[in-house]
Amino acid sequence: MTALVELADVSKFYGNVKALEGVSLEVHAGEITCVLGDNGAGKSTLIKIIAGLHQHDAGTFTIDGEETRLVNPRDALDRGIATVYQDLAVVPLMPVWRNFFLGSEPTLGRGPFRRLDVRTMRETTRSELLRMGIDLRDVDQPIGTLSGGERQCVAIARAVYFGAKVLVLDEPTAALGVKQSGVVLKYVAAARDAGLGVVLITHNPHHAYLVGDRFVLLKRGAMAGSHARSEISLEELTRQMAGGSELEQLSHELAREAPGEFPGGHRPG
């Protein structure tokens, strides 16, 4: 089966800074590919290349088996790649229904009488959100008044409704509590079950392991590992993600400092 999206050996430079070097990943329909990395690992750069905001400088970017170079976000959307950013790409002061259709508004009539199909926009927003299990009292309320989890779900529902084949999610659970994270992950899984290919960017290996089929680890702009789910355990993933031996070193140091562990032990003074 050809991958929906495939990156092979992709690099990106900002001047003389290597933001990303030799990264490869595959996204298949009905699968979730997780990209894990700490802050500054190159996750944002990777997402911007897939979303069409930046162009890669080396390597190949293949969509549906066809090598390509995206010009802008619109181009990516037209090719079926929808990105849900950390800031969710919603305009807080605008009503939910206007946000839902922003940039792809349905219209009625022609020429100077071409107008928004407001009824369809409102009703579709309402029903699509209901399908996600969100019952909004009022689709006219500014989207800024929704909770973080709800906004995330609106953004996912929007991407699904507009026929995305590939859904790119940038840290969807980063700013959420435990319960809301669970809700969002449920919708990520629902999108996968609907046949979408999902790229989930996160620095939380526990969230990634709950839903992921493939795991790509980034470290300082380079690829630190790429595993299928069957090849790796959560413990191993967490260990690699946190820097492996660095973490062991850290836990060793912290353990020595912890009070009570070694009563009256090695404390200086």
Add this chain to the structure above:
Amino acid sequence: MSPAGTGASTTLADAASGDERLLRRSPLHRLMGRPELGSVVGAVAVFVFFACVAEPFLRASSLSTVLYASSTIGIMAVPVALLMIGGEFDLSAGVMVVSSALISSMFSYQMTANTWVGVGVSLLVTLAIGFFNGFLLTRTKLPSFIITLGTFFMLTGLNLGFTKLISGTVSTKTIADMEGFDSARAVFASHLTLGGVDIQITILWWLVLVAVATWILLRTRVGNWIFAVGGGDDAARAVGVPVVKTKIGLYMGVALAAWISGQHLLFSYDAIQSGDGVGNEFLYIIAAVVGGCLMTGGYGSAIGSAVGAFIFGMTSKGIVYAQWNPDWFKFFLGAMLLLATLLNAWVRKRAEEKA
């Protein structure tokens, strides 16, 4: 594609009851949420105030004077409000009106052409100035305050410089005896009588602009984009909104209204003082802000700007009818701006709490 298919029937039942909740709460809540509410309250207060202290204020002829004063600001306040909703300023709007009038007048006079030719050339040049503002803004990504402050001074200098160079004085020569003057005057500076009340044609221009702008804002894709580029232009760009085109279009909208205002100026006085227009840009901004536009963009309305302009008209003429010294006018204008902004902020906060 049906994610989260489970529980759909129960949520649908919830939706029906949700709708009923909506109907009970909606009207008041909707009204409270309107951006122009604060300005309407303010307008009623100003109206009642002057109706009490200035006896001639309630006459029909006074109303037409007030409406005329409102329309001269209101025509410009409409696109300035749209621009503010789109998150930008235009400090060059005041002098652009005079530039537009000067171009029209001097082109017709120097080329001894039909005045309509001058009007047409003026339209093209004014739109080009608007395009220049928008293009520079989107290219350089500098704040619009700086860009348009620059064009404000450049236009002020050009107005004076060119007029002196060509006419030898600071005002243009009269073009009242030129071909096409009468028909152009009929379009830009005539007045008609409706039920014994004198109606200046600028009032019609104003109402048409408000109606068109409201249509664009609330019922077209472009309107959606204007709110979006003002409320979060990164988000707008990310979902495929043509941010650059929208912003340039907004500046060209200001230019279009500046052209209408400029032609009105020219054909009602037939000679133009090249130093005029300085400071008017703030009146347009005040009208837009009093009308509920948020300084930071993403929120506001065209109707609000009309109400703001009407408050301006009532105050400027009401002071005359009350036989007060008009020197105090600017004080009232400033106080009004502060009060209206505070009122708007308070109303919006209440509206959001109810939501």
